[in-house]
Amino acid sequence: MPLSLPDPHILLILCPLVFLGSFVDAIAGGGGLITLPAYLLCGLPAHLAIGTNKMSSMVGTAFSCGRFVRSGYVDWGLAVPAAACSLAASVGGARLSMLLPEERFRVVLMVLLPVVAALTLRRRALLPATEEMPRGRRRAVMCCVALACGVYDGFYGPGTGTFLILGLSAFARLGVTDCAGQTKVINLASNVSGFATLALAGQSWIALGAVASAFSVAGHLLGAGMVMRGGSRVVRPIILLVLAILFAKTALEMAGLA
Template identity: 55%
Template sequence: MLPDFTTLLIVCPLVFLGGLVDAIAGGGGLITLPGYLLAGVPPHLAIGTNKLSSGMGMCISTVRLYRGGFIDLRLALVPIAAAFAGSLAGARIALMVPAQVFQILLVLCLPVAAVLVMRRRTLSPDSRPMDEGRRRRMLALVGFACGAYDGFYGPGAGTFMLLGFAAAAGLGVRDAAGQMKIVNFSSGIAALATFALAGEVDWILGLIAGAFGIAGHYIGAGLVMKNGSRVVRPIILAVLAVLFLKTAWDSLPR
């Protein structure tokens, strides 16, 4: 059954904008998922459908960044596995710990992340010299931590991963964006499969919206390759600000 015009009018532009932001700095789900909910899509179906449309766009930006030379597959294999394991651990923890506890911790940590973004060394254009073994360990640690966060809570996971790859593993901003994209893409595919098996994906709406997501991701990946840290830094700050406000609001007692 085709979605109605009003649903498409709400969802498609927001998926395009979310794809643009996500390709540059992660955090596109802060825009796309509320778009589905605003259009009246039930929560679980919205999450699953969002995984489909965002996965389509993420595939394009991942391929474009790989062809541009910003993804090292040898380095990516370890954080992909670590992020997958972390996501499983995070999901298990989520079943035992109230989400409000993590939201409070997140509100305290977000200003620290913003300070890291403001430091020019954190998001430098070029990668810092580092022993390859140490870099792999740092990528694995960041991948596991961000995967755990993604499984436990989720919003802004790609943004934190990009920051971690840049600050802890010493990658230049464009290389960090590339590595983040392929790790995040892999975990997104696993999540999509989970929701699809549960019947929580609107395939027609997701495919239509995914076309707009592809356009957003394609343009965003091009901006990363062309302008590097000049584009990434302000987008990350905007994502962190929105995430801070959203999490602070969700943490308030009702």
């Protein structure tokens, strides 16, 4: 775990991208497709990048989650059991990721990045309003969705918020507003456990994560609750550009050319 303060040039690259990714994440999820590549572009090893990204994402998500709670969009009877499942599953996912050597994990990232980007950017329309479903059944379905997304969040992370929203809408039949509220609580739980697991293993740069967290909070606070018509026309090209740069950088490093 690095104990030194980050170089200024790292902050100049990282902080604006963390702010942008957090802003996107608060609105529609998928901000990790910007923030994690930002850490990797700064030269952090894959496991350390994921652990540090978990820290700034956790802090920013906590603030946007608070806004949803204050606005009354969280049903605690549904959110708490799902969050508990997500928390436990994220620990398993984080431990699984640390079993892979750095070289192999970079190969996994090369495969996951374009797949996750494609799934996230092709998100389907959400239900406008919550549909009728027995409460016990809805709680069980939400726990299943949270378990699956929690494992993924602990192992990798980017796109988890979007996957949760899509899963809760498709299977738990929640409307878009209810999806957003429950998703923030569930995602926060998986972020906390994933970060704790990686940090205890020395895979988090606390000083860098603390600075990035301030920009994450600003992005989440600005984006939470905002309705951006046609926002995807701006967000999608930015995500694709960052992913393309990261993909090229990783490919060159694996080929020994960078």
